[in-house]
Amino acid sequence: MADEAQGKRCAAAARPCAWSQEAVDHFLRAQRIRARDAAAVRWFHAANSKARAGEAHLFFKSTGDVHMIEADVLLRGGKGGNGEPIMAHPPETDSDxxxxxxxxxxxxxxxxxxxxxKSLEAVRPSLQLLEDVKQHLRRPVWINADILPGPNGKNSVVDAEGFLDTVTSFFPDVTLSLGWTTGWHPDKHNKGYNWMMVKEMAQICSALPQRVTFPVRAALVRQSISELCWLMQQSDRYSLTVWTGKEDVYSVEDLLYIRENFDKSRVYYDILEPQNSEFKKAIGVE
Incomplete structure (x- = not known):
């Protein structure tokens, strides 16, 4: 009955059902992963420039190597710019x-x-372009922004109300990826996600009907297990996406600790090498 109701909602919205499915379920039903384990979902990160997209060409054409492609969107000219949406990550303000x-x-x-x-100004014109191709994207689509300040993070966040109102006006069933701005310092004690941070996020998300994934920084999760477990308990629509900065220091043991404390179907891992391969080997996921 739940699947039937979901199908009716998808049909009524004239959008691909995959947008309202959990990504791990979509790829399992498509027989592209073998078990309901979100760690089996493979990522290609920062596919922005044409050169970077060229590196990913084999991944784009393959049915097995990568499941999810992550990329960054700005307006040409950067925050406050009035140009077209381009693929770039700050501090870059232009792209090919x-x-x-x-x-x-x-x-x-x-x-x-x-x-x-990274800016609210880029959202509406980008979603208008996404609207043009929505019927050809019958696979998971996530829309991400950092809407709250987090551990060691900056206060410059994407306005939560404006972001959510804009996204849901276009795509009420798309998966939202809602995060915190964060920082990590090698020579300091790095605090994790505290109770105020997770409770504020929970309050924002409590009225949302669609799936939400929370991107969390790998080096900051282990010291935040109690808080993030509580957040995940607030709804079965929630998941985590563990990511990492290039200079972050964390261990495979940290990743295994995360895996032990959460439902494996609800934690995705968008992490860098060599930890990614070492982690997948340790848990027996290809």
């Missing part, structure tokens, strides 16, 4: 790849996508 070109390439693949926004 536009969102329109990027989506055209993605449509020819079977990859799910995660679009990461």
């Amino acid at each position: 790849n536009t969102l329109q070109e990027w989506l055209k390439e993605i449509v020819s693949t079977n990859k799910g996508i995660k679009l990461d926004f």
Whole structure:
């Protein structure tokens, strides 16, 4: 009955059902992973420039190597710019790849996508472009923004109300990826996500009907297990996406500790090498 109701909602919204499914369930039903284990979902990160997209060409064309493609969207000229949506990550303000070109390439693949926004100004024009290709994207689509300040993070966040109102006005069933700005310092004690942070996020998300994943920084999760477990207990629509900065120091043991404390179907791992391969080997996931 739940699947039937979901199908009716998808049909009524004239959007691909995969948008309202948990990503791990989509790829399991498509027989692209072997078990209901979110760690089996493989990522390609920061596929922004055409050169970077070129590196990912084999991944784009393959049915097995990668499941989700993550990329960053700005307006040309940076925050406050009035140009077209481009694929770039601050401090960059220009790119040789536009969102329109990027989506055209993605449509020819079977990859799910995660679009990461650093400014509210870029959201509406980007979603208008996504609207044009929505019927060709019958796979998971996540829309991401950091809407709250987090551990060691900056206060410059994407306005939560404006972001959520804009996204849900276009796509009420898309998966939202809602995070905190964070920092990590090698020569300091790095505090984790505290109770105020997770409770504020829970309050924002309590009225949302769609799936929400919370991107959390790998080096900050172990010291935040109690808080993040509580957050995940607030709804079965919630998941975590563990990510890492290039200079962060964390261990495979930290990742295994995360895995031991959460439902394995509800934690995705978008992490860098060599920890990614070592972690997958340790848990027996290809």
